[in-house]
Structure formats: structure tokens, C-alpha cells
Amino acid sequence: MEWYEHPLLAALPKAVRSKLPLAAATFEAGDVVHAAGQQVERVHFVLLGTINLLHKDQTLGVKSVVELAGPGHLVGAQTERGSAVVARHEAVAAEAVRTATLEQEIFQALLLESPPFAMAFIRYNELRRELVEERSIAGGKINIESVRVNDDLIRRVTISYVLTNRIIPVALKSGTATVALVDADLKKVEHDMKRLLGASRVVPLKISQKQFDEFQRRHLGMDLATPAGEDELAWYREVRGRDYSIHYENPFESLLEKAKGKDLEIDGAAVVRLSDKIIGEALDLDASDIHFEPYAGGMEVRFRMDGELVARPESVRKDHLAAMLSRLKVLAGMDIAERRKPQDGRATAVCNNRKVDLRISSVPTRFGEKIVIRILDPVARLMDLDTLVVSREVLDSILWMGERPYGMILICGPTGSGKTTTIYSLLMRKKDQPVNIVTIEDPIEYILEGITQVQRNPSVGLDFPHAVRAFLRQDPDVILVGETRDPETAKASLEAGLTGHLVLTTIHAGNVFASLYRLSEMGIDPFIIANSMVGLISQRLVRRTCPVCAENAPYHRRLIEPLGLPGLRKPEGDFYMFRRGRGCAACNNKGYKGRMAVFETLRVVDDFKHLLAENRPFSETRAAARKLGIYHSMRQYSALLLGAGLTTPEEISRILFYERGEDLPDASKES
Numbered sequence: 001m002e003w004y005e006h007p008l009l010a011a012l013p014k015a016v017r018s019k020l021p022l023a024a025a026t027f028e029a030g031d032v033v034h035a036a037g038q039q040v041e042r043v044h045f046v047l048l049g050t051i052n053l054l055h056k057d058q059t060l061g062v063k064s065v066v067e068l069a070g071p072g073h074l075v076g077a078q079t080e081r082g083s084a085v086v087a088r089h090e091a092v093a094a095e096a097v098r099t100a101t102l103e104q105e106i107f108q109a110l111l112l113e114s115p116p117f118a119m120a121f122i123r124y125n126e127l128r129r130e131l132v133e134e135r136s137i138a139g140g141k142i143n144i145e146s147v148r149v150n151d152d153l154i155r156r157v158t159i160s161y162v163l164t165n166r167i168i169p170v171a172l173k174s175g176t177a178t179v180a181l182v183d184a185d186l187k188k189v190e191h192d193m194k195r196l197l198g199a200s201r202v203v204p205l206k207i208s209q210k211q212f213d214e215f216q217r218r219h220l221g222m223d224l225a226t227p228a229g230e231d232e233l234a235w236y237r238e239v240r241g242r243d244y245s246i247h248y249e250n251p252f253e254s255l256l257e258k259a260k261g262k263d264l265e266i267d268g269a270a271v272v273r274l275s276d277k278i279i280g281e282a283l284d285l286d287a288s289d290i291h292f293e294p295y296a297g298g299m300e301v302r303f304r305m306d307g308e309l310v311a312r313p314e315s316v317r318k319d320h321l322a323a324m325l326s327r328l329k330v331l332a333g334m335d336i337a338e339r340r341k342p343q344d345g346r347a348t349a350v351c352n353n354r355k356v357d358l359r360i361s362s363v364p365t366r367f368g369e370k371i372v373i374r375i376l377d378p379v380a381r382l383m384d385l386d387t388l389v390v391s392r393e394v395l396d397s398i399l400w401m402g403e404r405p406y407g408m409i410l411i412c413g414p415t416g417s418g419k420t421t422t423i424y425s426l427l428m429r430k431k432d433q434p435v436n437i438v439t440i441e442d443p444i445e446y447i448l449e450g451i452t453q454v455q456r457n458p459s460v461g462l463d464f465p466h467a468v469r470a471f472l473r474q475d476p477d478v479i480l481v482g483e484t485r486d487p488e489t490a491k492a493s494l495e496a497g498l499t500g501h502l503v504l505t506t507i508h509a510g511n512v513f514a515s516l517y518r519l520s521e522m523g524i525d526p527f528i529i530a531n532s533m534v535g536l537i538s539q540r541l542v543r544r545t546c547p548v549c550a551e552n553a554p555y556h557r558r559l560i561e562p563l564g565l566p567g568l569r570k571p572e573g574d575f576y577m578f579r580r581g582r583g584c585a586a587c588n589n590k591g592y593k594g595r596m597a598v599f600e601t602l603r604v605v606d607d608f609k610h611l612l613a614e615n616r617p618f619s620e621t622r623a624a625a626r627k628l629g630i631y632h633s634m635r636q637y638s639a640l641l642l643g644a645g646l647t648t649p650e651e652i653s654r655i656l657f658y659e660r661g662e663d664l665p666d667a668s669k670e671s
């Protein structure tokens, strides 16, 4: 943010603004902007970074963050005019901060002399109070940086407990345990603290994931957070100056023209240019989704890049909000007049000779409709299996499954874990064979020549199970069923697998054994599961270490060993060496570039089928699978990726811990 973009300064008449004796100030993380209880000489209009306002709790002796002031905020001012301004809270820079600063005296004079500025300041304070109230409802906050970590307590609950549950015991005093936590079931925490520390009462303090990462970095001596880029906005600077002209290939183009007369009245051309620009930027940045999120002051735009939502530094102005919503809805072929019901639609956009499908959905919110555009690139992300799978053993497993003449291949994982890419890569292998391939999908993410793709359409009764039954009458060899989420689809797909067809489908489940469990939970006969299933694949995505700036980095064994990864190279003393990106221009200082899948596979061989049919307990089934050599775990795959320097322990711990991998408790048994 430039100083003149600061909303409070922008409220000043230009003539006043240009004469303002503003000075630039910068702070490093940890710098004190002003101390508590002292007169505040200068106010700071925050332009970049975050300043924490800290309150010191006398009894606990810890400081907690009561407010965060980011770009657009003001630090050092109070509403009472005239009187000497004494700081209630200490203000400390949380990261590199840049402000425009003004003498308190001049600031107070401005409030008196410029009514528009005073109004803007009052509105700002109201907004702020609302935010603070919201936050205090969410529970007390703690400034984890200021806590002196009690090693003894950590040892007693174990580091692995801290990492797995993201719970840090901070103090234990006369039976009361104070714990900092990211999010947790309080009942469970109370139970755990009683068991582990003998505490009879628990005081929870909420911390953010970022603070937790910071704690890990400081106290476990390792940086589990993404290396902080010096210039986090480099990615945006790349595209912000570019011009985009997008052509839309859809039947709604004429509607676009018509709509220009109505809602688009307000600066219609500018809004069209801006929406084209945002979509064009998303394509250039290889974003997978664009989120348009209205709030009181306008509309925030966020791009999902490599799985992370990143805010576009420039939001959409409030006076463009209505026109922008109309523009996007028209693009999608939605009803512009309908604002209370969720809608969805689609469009095909062509930008710089690249053609993509846009899946657009709207949901009404308090400040207007939130719109999400999913970008589906039919060509870009198709990958050959050999490229997708880096483990020879896992590749062979998957190929083995694909070569079965009939049966079901089940691919599991949460949304956004790359299941579709895997399934299509498998289909590509099949497509060159003399077989008839049909798919029922929602949405059709990639267009493959030579196969019959059908879009699911429940409104005309074309749901997954109905489509499967209809397909069976048309003599297919391979059937892809987009998703199995109900017993009816599961049953239809498994039966198709039993009657001589190869069926590929996905399921929302944590791992391969959990998927088998989900199916039997749906009431499917274990005998049918056992006889139809030929293989299961589970997957997650991790960020790939940037090859340009990767360097050796030491990781303390206390961090690595709880991951339970088999077959790692021996540590040097207390430290394992892995590759980690330092951050460079090629990766926008993130240290990562692109993503890759981590797989778990289970081949269902004949010797294994009777175990499945008997519906034995999870642990027994897995032990048998290991013995038969048909199971390859996510931990094995992770160890391989780490050994090859393709990703970092940070990424691996994220998928193994934070995605609640159900195989965690048995980690120690893995060899």
C-alpha cells in the first residue's frame, strides 16, 4: 500500500493531503513502536506488515495479542480528542512493517479541522471495535513469542503430542494447566492434561497456526514454516502491469451486451476490464480458483495457487461491487436478478490462445454474493503416470491395477488431493488400447479424445448410479465414475466391476483401509467388495521443493523421528539432512514450486480377498497386506520423496499430522 492509498489518508481532501508533514518509518519484527503507559508522540498509518498490540497479563506473566494492526490500520491514536494520548497497550512489530507517520499533535488538529477525515476516523474505530469484539468471543489470545517455554512440561506431554495435537503446555500452577492451542476439543485437552500432567483445570489460550509454526521454529530449533519471502508480492508485481483481453465462447455473450444497460451502468467498461484482468492474472499465475469475497468495504479477490489462497493486493472498490457481481453472473449465464439463492454456471474463456473452462458458483452472503471461479484447464495438467509417480514400486502397483481386465480401482483422498489427475493418467494408458471407455463426471475436468464423457445432471435424473446402469447396456470396457459418495453409487460401481468391467472411481476417505471401512459402513456386502476390488490408491499433495534454490538443511531428530518414516538415511549426530528451498526469484521466495502427490497403494490379490470378505479388523487386514507385500504406505512414499530432496519434512508433517492420517497410532510399528 502506498501512503495515499491508506483509507484514512485517502479520506483527506487532496489539498490537505499533499501538504501533510508525513514521514516514512520502518520497523523490524520485534521492534517496539510504542510502550504501554507512555505518551504516544506519533501516530502510524500502517502500509505494510502487522503490528501487534499486546496486553500483559499480570497473573500469568504472559503477553497476549489484543489487536492486530495491518495495512490500512492506524496505531497510536485514541478517540478522545485533545487530551494527552497514553498508550494502553504495547505496540510491537510482528514482522517487517512500513508506516507513514504523523505527529500526534497534527493528527489531533486534523481531526478537528477536517470533517471528512474525522468521519473516516470514527467509522474506522467502529469497524475496529466490531472486529475486536468478534475476536474476544473467539477466546483469549496469547503471544506465544513471549512465553518462556517450560521444557519440563513439554517433556512430560512429549514433543510428539505437542506436534500432533498442536497443543503447547505453558504453565502448571496449583493444579491449573495453561495451554496454548491452535484448535482442539476442550474435553479431550482436559482429559489429556489430567492424564499427562495431573492437572485438575485447564486454561486454554488460542494461538494461530502461524504462531504455532513460530513456536516450533524457536523452541524446537527448526523452521517448519515456509521460509518468509523478502518480497511476498513479487508474484503480483509480475502480472499487475499486464493487459488482458479475454474472449468468452458461450451463449451468454449476447446477454453481456444487454446487461451493459442495467447493472453495469456504473463504469461498465472499467468493470469488464477489471474482471478480464483478474481472470487473466489467475491464468498467468496458474491459479486453480478465484474467490471474489464481498465485505463491508468492497470485494476481496483471492487466488488459489499451489493449493494456498493468496489475496490479490488490490481489492475491488465498493462502488464497483454490484457491477462486478453482475458481470461475473452474466459470464456464468446466471440470473442476475436472483440474489438470494446459490447459483452455478460455466463459461469458456480464451486468453492468449489458451482455452479454459470456468465453473462459476455464487452463494449469498451478508455483503453480497460470494463468487468462486474454478479454472479447469483441459490440456495443461494431464500427466503421464511415469511422471506422476516417482516410486517404481508404487508405479508398478498402479499399472498392475490398471491391467486387470475387470474390477474396481478406488482412489481416495480429500478434495484437492489430485485424485482426478491420477485417474485420468490411468485412463490415458487405457485409451490407446482397443477398449470402449465411458465416464460420468461432475464436473468434466479434462477433455480426452476417444472416450465418451458424460456430465452428471441430477435435474434430469442422470446421477452416478443411473449413468452406470445406462452405460452397462452399451458394452463398455472401462467406466469412470466421478465420485462414490452414496451406497447406491458404490453398489452400482462394484457390481459393474464384478460383471466384467474395469471401474475407476474416487471416494472421500483418509486412507485405503478407511475407504474399505467406508464401503462396508455404507452397507455393502464385504463379499462383493472383496471380489470386485482390484486395488486402492490414497493420495495427498505436498509442495515440491524449488529445484533452483534447494540447499541442505539440518532437522533435529526430535522433529523427524515422530514422523515414523522408514528407511531414512542415518542422522549426523542429532540432525538429519534434507533439502529445502532457500527462496529465490523462480519460486517467489517461497522455496517451493509446484506440487506433487504422495501415494499409498494396496493391490488386492487373490490371497487377500478372503480377508476382505471376512471383514476383519483394520489392524489385522493391514498386517496381512504388509506380509503379502501388496501394501505401500504413505510413510514409505514420503521417506522416498525426502530422500530424493523433492519435498521437505515440513510438508510431510503437514500431511501426516494435520490431515489426521488414520494410520498414525501404529507408526512405531512400521519398519
Ligand SMILES: [Zn+2]
Binding pocket: 546, 547, 548, 549, 550, 581, 582, 583, 584, 585, 586, 587, 588, 589, 590, 591, 592
Ligand atoms: Zn527457489
